Amino acid sequence: MKFEQHWQLNPELTFLNHGCFGAVPRVVMQAVRSWREELESDPIHFLAPERELEPKLDHVRSLLGDLVGAEPANLAFVRNATDGVNAVLRSMSLSEGDEVLITNHGYNACNNVARYVAERSGATVQIAEIPYPLSRSEQILDAVEEKLSSRTRLVLVDHVTSPTALIFPVKQIVELTHDRGARVMIDGAHAAGMLSLQVEQIGADYYTANHHKWLCSPKVSGFLYVNPRWQDEVQPTVISHSYNRPRNNRSAWQSSFDWVGTYDPTPILAIPTAVDFLSSLFADGFQGYLRRNHDHLLKARDLICQSMSIGSPAPDSMLGSMLAVPLDAVLPEQVESLGQRLRKEFGIEIPVYPGLTDAEDQPAGQPMMRISMQVYNTIEDIERLRVALQKIGLV
Ligand SMILES: Cc1ncc(COP(=O)(O)O)c(C=O)c1O
The missing domain is CATH 3.90.1150.10 (Aspartate Aminotransferase, domain 1)
Structure with a gap:
C-alpha cells in the first residue's frame, strides 16, 4: 500500500529524513488551519485559559495520556523536547561537586543544557562513552554504570538516540540510577510515535518527547512528564502569571505550563487528528x-x-x-x-x-x-x- x-x-x-523535523500529513495541516481560523474569529475567548483554552488542552492531554501511558495530571505541554529538557534541568539546584551524567549518543542541544547548569553551579558533567555499532544493550548499561558515582544527581539519556538511532534500555538505566539515589531525565524526542510508549512504567523522574516528529503533528509541540514528587520544583522555561497567581482548581505546575505568555496552541490541538489519521x-x-x-x-x-x-x-x-x-x-x-x-x-x-x-x-x-x-x-x-x-x- x-x-x-x-x-x-x-x-x-x-x-x-523524517526524524529531523517530521512531516505533516495533509489532513493534519487542514486541522491546524481550521483551529487557527477558529482562534482568529474570537481570539480572547479562544486563548483566555479559563474560557476555552484549558478545557481544550485538557482534552488533548487526556488522549495523549492514554497513548503514551501517563496520567494526564503528570503531563504538561512544551514547545519541543529541547524546551522540556531546559525546563527540568534549569529548575534543578545543583551544588559544587555534584555530577550530571550524559552520554556520547546524546543530542548536542540537550547535552548543552547539562553543561550550562553544571557550569553555573560548580557541578561537573560526566560522559558515558557508549560504542557504536554495538550488539547488546548491556554495553549501554555498563557504560552508564561505569560513570555513575555517589555524586551523580541526574542522568540525562535519550530513549531513541539522534546520531545512532538506538533504542536505549531506559527502564534498566532508571533502575541503575535510582539504586544510586540519583534522578533520571529521559529525552524521548523520537519515541512518541515510534515506540509503544508506557512512560510511567519506565519509572523515570522526568520524560519529554516531541509530537512533531513521529506523531506527525504540526510543528511545534511536545510533552513533559514530571513525577508528582518533583512537580513543585519544575518551572517552565518561560515563567508567567501562574508563578504568583495559580489558577483555581488546577495544579500550579500544570497551569504554569499551560500559559507561557501568548503562544499558538493550535499545533497541540491538532494532535488528536494526527493520531486518528495514523491509526486509520x-x-x-x-x-x-x-x-x-x-x-x-x-x-x-x-x-x-x-x-x-x-x-x-x-x-x-x-x-x-x-x-x-x-x-x-x-x-x-x-x-x-x-x-x-x-x-x-x-x-x-x-x-x-x-x-x-x-x-x-x-x-x-x-x-x-x-x-x-x-x-x-x-x-x-x-x-x-x-x-x-x-x-x-x-x-
Ligand atoms: C534525541 C533528540 N533530542 C532532542 C531533539 C530536539 O528536538 P527539538 O529541536 O524539537 O527540541 C532532537 C531532535 O532531533 C533529538 O533527536
Missing part, C-alpha cells in the same frame, strides 16, 4: 503504524547493509524506524559535500554527519548517515539511495 499521497512532500524528492491507516490502528515503520526499517537495513557488505550496526530489538549507517569510506571533512551531492544530484534528503563527537575540541567521529522510514517511504526510496551510493562509489 502507498501512503505518500497523504503528505504534501515534493514528489521530486526522496525524503529519508492500518487495520490494527496505531500499533499497525508502529509495526509497519519498524518492519520497513529492517528491510531498508538489510538492503543497505548487504549492498555495503556490512553487518547490522545494532540488533533488531534496538532499532525503531531509523537506522544510522556507518560510512567507513567517508572522511569527516567529506560529509557536507556528500549530503549536498545526494540532495542536488539524486534528489535525496538524508542526514550525513560526522558521527559521535561530544565536545568541539574532540576530533570528528566516523561519518554516518541516518535513514528514517516513515509510512510514506517505500523500499524503492532505499533502492534509489543504493543506486546513488553506488554511483558515488560508496557501495
Whole structure:
C-alpha cells in the first residue's frame, strides 16, 4: 500500500529524513488551519485559559495520556523536547561537586543544557562513552554504570538516540540510577510515535518527547512528564502569571505550563487528528503504524547493509524506524559535500554527519548517515539511495 499521497512532500524528492523535523500529513495541516481560523474569529475567548483554552488542552492531554501511558495530571505541554529538557534541568539546584551524567549518543542541544547548569553551579558533567555499532544493550548499561558515582544527581539519556538511532534500555538505566539515589531525565524526542510508549512504567523522574516528529503533528509541540514528587520544583522555561497567581482548581505546575505568555496552541490541538489519521491507516490502528515503520526499517537495513557488505550496526530489538549507517569510506571533512551531492544530484534528503563527537575540541567521529522510514517511504526510496551510493562509489 502507498501512503505518500497523504503528505504534501515534493514528489521530486526522496525524503529519508523524517526524524529531523517530521512531516505533516495533509489532513493534519487542514486541522491546524481550521483551529487557527477558529482562534482568529474570537481570539480572547479562544486563548483566555479559563474560557476555552484549558478545557481544550485538557482534552488533548487526556488522549495523549492514554497513548503514551501517563496520567494526564503528570503531563504538561512544551514547545519541543529541547524546551522540556531546559525546563527540568534549569529548575534543578545543583551544588559544587555534584555530577550530571550524559552520554556520547546524546543530542548536542540537550547535552548543552547539562553543561550550562553544571557550569553555573560548580557541578561537573560526566560522559558515558557508549560504542557504536554495538550488539547488546548491556554495553549501554555498563557504560552508564561505569560513570555513575555517589555524586551523580541526574542522568540525562535519550530513549531513541539522534546520531545512532538506538533504542536505549531506559527502564534498566532508571533502575541503575535510582539504586544510586540519583534522578533520571529521559529525552524521548523520537519515541512518541515510534515506540509503544508506557512512560510511567519506565519509572523515570522526568520524560519529554516531541509530537512533531513521529506523531506527525504540526510543528511545534511536545510533552513533559514530571513525577508528582518533583512537580513543585519544575518551572517552565518561560515563567508567567501562574508563578504568583495559580489558577483555581488546577495544579500550579500544570497551569504554569499551560500559559507561557501568548503562544499558538493550535499545533497541540491538532494532535488528536494526527493520531486518528495514523491509526486509520492500518487495520490494527496505531500499533499497525508502529509495526509497519519498524518492519520497513529492517528491510531498508538489510538492503543497505548487504549492498555495503556490512553487518547490522545494532540488533533488531534496538532499532525503531531509523537506522544510522556507518560510512567507513567517508572522511569527516567529506560529509557536507556528500549530503549536498545526494540532495542536488539524486534528489535525496538524508542526514550525513560526522558521527559521535561530544565536545568541539574532540576530533570528528566516523561519518554516518541516518535513514528514517516513515509510512510514506517505500523500499524503492532505499533502492534509489543504493543506486546513488553506488554511483558515488560508496557501495
Ligand atoms: C534525541 C533528540 N533530542 C532532542 C531533539 C530536539 O528536538 P527539538 O529541536 O524539537 O527540541 C532532537 C531532535 O532531533 C533529538 O533527536
